[in-house]
Amino acid sequence: MKYLQTIAGEISRVGAIVGGAMLLVASILICIDITLRYTVSITLGGADELSGYALAISSAWGFSSALLSRSHIRIDTVYVRIKSIGARAMLDLISLGTLLGFFGMVTWYAWGVVWQSWVSGSRSLSAIEAPLVIPQGLWFAGLLFFVLLSVLLLVRGLLAFIAGDYNGLFALIGSKSALAEAEEEIAAVAHGLEQEKKP
Numbered sequence: 501m502k503y504l505q506t507i508a509g510e511i512s513r514v515g516a517i518v519g520g521a522m523l524l525v526a527s528i529l530i531c532i533d534i535t536l537r538y539t540v541s542i543t544l545g546g547a548d549e550l551s552g553y554a555l556a557i558s559s560a561w562g563f564s565s566a567l568l569s570r571s572h573i574r575i576d577t578v579y580v581r582i583k584s585i586g587a588r589a590m591l592d593l594i595s596l597g598t599l600l601g602f603f604g605m606v607t608w609y610a611w612g613v614v615w616q617s618w619v620s621g622s623r624s625l626s627a628i629e630a631p632l633v634i635p636q637g638l639w640f641a642g643l644l645f646f647v648l649l650s651v652l653l654l655v656r657g658l659l660a661f662i663a664g665d666y667n668g669l670f671a672l673i674g675s676k677s678a679l680a681e682a683e684e685e686i687a688a689v690a691h692g693l694e695q696e697k698k699p
Contacts, residue, residue, distance in 0.1 A: 501656050505568075508649050512564035515642065519558025526551035545627040553635035560642025563603075564649050576675045585666045592673050593657055600650040607643040614640045 526547075533547040566572045574595065582588050616622070617632040624630045653673055660669040 501652065501659075504652055505656070508564070508645075508652065509568055511645065512561070512568055512649070515561030515645070516558075516565035519554075519561045522554040522558050526554040546624075546630075549624055549626045549628065549630070553630075553639075557635060557638045557642060560639050560646065563642070563646040567599075567646065567649060567653070570674070570676050574675045579675055588674075589661055589666050589669050592669060592675070593654070593661060595675075596650060596654050596657060596673050600647065600654060603643065603647050603650065607640070607647050610636075610640045610643050 529544065529547040530551055533544045536542045536544065563572075579588060579591055582591070614633060614636045617636055622632045624632060657669050657673045660666070660672065
């Protein structure tokens with residue numbers, strides 16, 4: 501299972517990088533479109549539509565990267581005040597299970613949207629008339645990958661809980677402490693400074 505998570509980590513990393521590149525390209529297109537519109541009254545046509553696709557696809561694929569790095573937002577007001585390690589581990593499992601349930605429903609309905617677009621041959625109403633099944637399919641694939649990854653993490657978390665490996669569970673799906681986040685930021689800054697010193 502650890503091997504599967506390593507593979508999933510690489511896929512999510514690539515997905516996050518490609519998603520970030522899509523957002524960058526979309527923002528450049530929007531800037532060009534706005535500039536042309538207000539200077540020479542010409543519009544590219546479809547820039548806003550493409551940026552919407554980029555946002556949806558990059559978000560769906562970015563969810564997995566956030567989950568693996570435990571960067572997603574968690575309201576841990578109660579969590580940090582619980583002294584029992586077992587209770588905190590249980591809350592982590594419940595949290596991930598709830599997240600999985602919610603995104604399971606979202607992904608199910610997303611599949612319905614993709615299937616309907618495929619059956620009806622739907623196209624966008626803009627000038628580019630893009631087949632909707634393509635961006636919707638990429639969006640659905642990101643959501644499905646996130647659900648499968650959540651299942652993998654939940655199974656690994658349950659196995660760690662049963663084995664009494666709470667530290668392993670916390671490292672896998674636990675909420676990051678403020679100290680851990682600060683240490684990561686310091687390490688990232690140090691790495692950046694080292695890269696700048698290299699010729």
